[in-house]
Amino acid sequence: MDIQELVKNLKTTNDSKIVMLVADGLGGLPIEPGGPTELEAAKTPHLDALARRGVQGSMIPIKPGITPGSGPGHLGLFGYDPVKYLIGRGALEATGVGFKLGPDDVAIRCNFCSLDTEGRITDRRAGRISTEESAPLAVKLRQVQIPGVKVFVEPVKEHRFVVVFRGEGLGGKVADTDPQRTGVPPLEPVPVDEPSERTAEIAREFIVQAREFLADQPKANGLTMRGFSVKPHLPTYEEVYGLKAAAIAVYPMYKGLAQLVGMAKVGQPGSLAEEIDVLEQVWNDFDFFFVHFKYTDSRGEDGNFAEKVKMIEEFDSIVPRVTALNPTVLIVTADHSTPAALKNHSWHPVPTLLVADTCRPDACEAYSETESLRGGLGQFEAVYLMPLAMAHAERIGKFGA
Amino acid sequence: MDIQELVKNLKTTNDSKIVMLVADGLGGLPIEPGGPTELEAAKTPHLDALARRGVQGSMIPIKPGITPGSGPGHLGLFGYDPVKYLIGRGALEATGVGFKLGPDDVAIRCNFCSLDTEGRITDRRAGRISTEESAPLAVKLRQVQIPGVKVFVEPVKEHRFVVVFRGEGLGGKVADTDPQRTGVPPLEPVPVDEPSERTAEIAREFIVQAREFLADQPKANGLTMRGFSVKPHLPTYEEVYGLKAAAIAVYPMYKGLAQLVGMAKVGQPGSLAEEIDVLEQVWNDFDFFFVHFKYTDSRGEDGNFAEKVKMIEEFDSIVPRVTALNPTVLIVTADHSTPAALKNHSWHPVPTLLVADTCRPDACEAYSETESLRGGLGQFEAVYLMPLAMAHAERIGKFGA
Numbered sequence: 001m002d003i004q005e006l007v008k009n010l011k012t013t014n015d016s017k018i019v020m021l022v023a024d025g026l027g028g029l030p031i032e033p034g035g036p037t038e039l040e041a042a043k044t045p046h047l048d049a050l051a052r053r054g055v056q057g058s059m060i061p062i063k064p065g066i067t068p069g070s071g072p073g074h075l076g077l078f079g080y081d082p083v084k085y086l087i088g089r090g091a092l093e094a095t096g097v098g099f100k101l102g103p104d105d106v107a108i109r110c111n112f113c114s115l116d117t118e119g120r121i122t123d124r125r126a127g128r129i130s131t132e133e134s135a136p137l138a139v140k141l142r143q144v145q146i147p148g149v150k151v152f153v154e155p156v157k158e159h160r161f162v163v164v165f166r167g168e169g170l171g172g173k174v175a176d177t178d179p180q181r182t183g184v185p186p187l188e189p190v191p192v193d194e195p196s197e198r199t200a201e202i203a204r205e206f207i208v209q210a211r212e213f214l215a216d217q218p219k220a221n222g223l224t225m226r227g228f229s230v231k232p233h234l235p236t237y238e239e240v241y242g243l244k245a246a247a248i249a250v251y252p253m254y255k256g257l258a259q260l261v262g263m264a265k266v267g268q269p270g271s272l273a274e275e276i277d278v279l280e281q282v283w284n285d286f287d288f289f290f291v292h293f294k295y296t297d298s299r300g301e302d303g304n305f306a307e308k309v310k311m312i313e314e315f316d317s318i319v320p321r322v323t324a325l326n327p328t329v330l331i332v333t334a335d336h337s338t339p340a341a342l343k344n345h346s347w348h349p350v351p352t353l354l355v356a357d358t359c360r361p362d363a364c365e366a367y368s369e370t371e372s373l374r375g376g377l378g379q380f381e382a383v384y385l386m387p388l389a390m391a392h393a394e395r396i397g398k399f400g401a
Numbered sequence: 402m403d404i405q406e407l408v409k410n411l412k413t414t415n416d417s418k419i420v421m422l423v424a425d426g427l428g429g430l431p432i433e434p435g436g437p438t439e440l441e442a443a444k445t446p447h448l449d450a451l452a453r454r455g456v457q458g459s460m461i462p463i464k465p466g467i468t469p470g471s472g473p474g475h476l477g478l479f480g481y482d483p484v485k486y487l488i489g490r491g492a493l494e495a496t497g498v499g500f501k502l503g504p505d506d507v508a509i510r511c512n513f514c515s516l517d518t519e520g521r522i523t524d525r526r527a528g529r530i531s532t533e534e535s536a537p538l539a540v541k542l543r544q545v546q547i548p549g550v551k552v553f554v555e556p557v558k559e560h561r562f563v564v565v566f567r568g569e570g571l572g573g574k575v576a577d578t579d580p581q582r583t584g585v586p587p588l589e590p591v592p593v594d595e596p597s598e599r600t601a602e603i604a605r606e607f608i609v610q611a612r613e614f615l616a617d618q619p620k621a622n623g624l625t626m627r628g629f630s631v632k633p634h635l636p637t638y639e640e641v642y643g644l645k646a647a648a649i650a651v652y653p654m655y656k657g658l659a660q661l662v663g664m665a666k667v668g669q670p671g672s673l674a675e676e677i678d679v680l681e682q683v684w685n686d687f688d689f690f691f692v693h694f695k696y697t698d699s700r701g702e703d704g705n706f707a708e709k710v711k712m713i714e715e716f717d718s719i720v721p722r723v724t725a726l727n728p729t730v731l732i733v734t735a736d737h738s739t740p741a742a743l744k745n746h747s748w749h750p751v752p753t754l755l756v757a758d759t760c761r762p763d764a765c766e767a768y769s770e771t772e773s774l775r776g777g778l779g780q781f782e783a784v785y786l787m788p789l790a791m792a793h794a795e796r797i798g799k800f801g802a
Contacts (some may be wrong), residue, residue: 001484360438361431362774375774379779
């Protein structure tokens, strides 16, 4: 029995409300030796006040040394062991563009590529085609028709797009068709198990028709398929925690990840301030609120330390609006670190705050990577965050008599 | 191989003596914002001196966020994974009244209830009957006779009592008969597996006879049965650690839990001072001594901060008598927190001290929740406490060459 099953078995219910504020990629690194991290450089009076009231810890997103993508990072925050619940690349890509996968769907991550007259790949990314050029091509492929199957095609960025086949009993195990090199044709879609034989046939038919639609294209006249996957089966927030949960996010990826665990996506906010508007509007309708702020991660990936600092300060500024709602448990955390110094996600632990009347306060004076090391939550893995939130909301019964 | 199996395989032997002082429910919370916990408010000069000599840590009883009952709390302290070794409610209740379960026993937690003339429950707790009234009724039920089975009935508190059936091959998987509501009759005992069919038959026969003995009772004229369970199979302290272990406790529950792992219950102390008398008396006869102090938990459950502080001070006062015995390893810990502020067990970590000549001392100046956060044992789960004790007693050999 893992920790999530334990919580599932022991959960109780009450009128408490839990808010989880996620500043994507919040954790950072000094940009110069001896300097502060982005969070330490930022002026965060409201978060620091929370740190004095609540309890802090240093949260490991997956396991020490492991850098998470957005999918596993969020699954961990939501309390689902990210190593146990793998989301296929196709399913993640579909989720990322806001496509709501159903139980009869197989999602595939596709790339446009360039083929020579003999069908051999000359460029695996179709000459780094722009989104402006590629998106209409993806839309054109919606004309593909395969008997007994519904076909969806969604543009992504640049050479990428997503294909979803909807049909009963389709298996999700088909090998990638990208040969990972040029000078050879794309591979045939090969089924890995019996239920996927029909999926592979459909994929072959899709490729044949797609190449006809693309035949006159100078760059994107072919395609490869990767990450065939069905919708991952995740127990819902309602099942696991007994929580009616709302996801408030600007970007489709995060709404999609939250929907995979049964959260309702609410509102259509376009900024952090609008996300808090939504939070206020739906406050009485849910028990749990996941609020996602993207730009701390974006500026980290840009390698822009100063701009990431500003984003953290923007994030800090909305805290009073959240505390005014008087949540039973308020969590401030991130799915992973994205240090500007690395321009990428990283494995470094994430400072994490939990504020509730049932907290045992610690000696932390500020919300920061350094202070989090002496926090009362110690160093802990992300899958324990939801159990801790549930405990502080007094929503977990006693284990054994 | 879990940590306990590792220790079992690596254990060695010597003349060391290990004392584990358990102040039940010791961990606490401030009763007012910014205030001290019970332990921090208490004057504990002897425990603070130990903190300067030894090494401290913040111990998680089960897993982060999980609040243990007394059973799982103590199993963890004893080094048995409480999620792996579940003790059934019936077995725990029998243990709690000092009934020593054997391998052929099925224990059941029973409630007296009130039935109307048509056998429907009108009160699930027999009108909150007092122990004075209910205990003689439980004793009366010892007259039930079932061929081929030995029947034991033990009074507990108020409407509760324990029934044990002793007979070869009896399964412990029978569904609860408490319908959890009034206006309906108790459920029939239904077996969940084949070996429990006979157990369910015996239970049915017990109920028929019991109702005859109770027929003239105004309140307690019926009963419900819950938590059918056999004795959990736990390897003994001797098998796992090679330790001859003694349990010194006032309350039957804790002696019972210690007996489940093969400890000998010694003496019949009625107070903490008498427990230390027993410790001194049996000092030469054992390698390991579990000493249980109940009242820190009791006053926490009462919600009485000031009285819990006093109990902690009483606990502190006996420390010199323990150190005078010069144990190789002295542990001070608790099975869980019981903050007066919550009037209940909680999930909060427990400050834990380990004192031995082999300790690597840390910078802790006092024994407290806050100091424990900077202790050398870090934050750790209870199942690691015994391995640490064994190590500091130099009773674990090297792993690998």
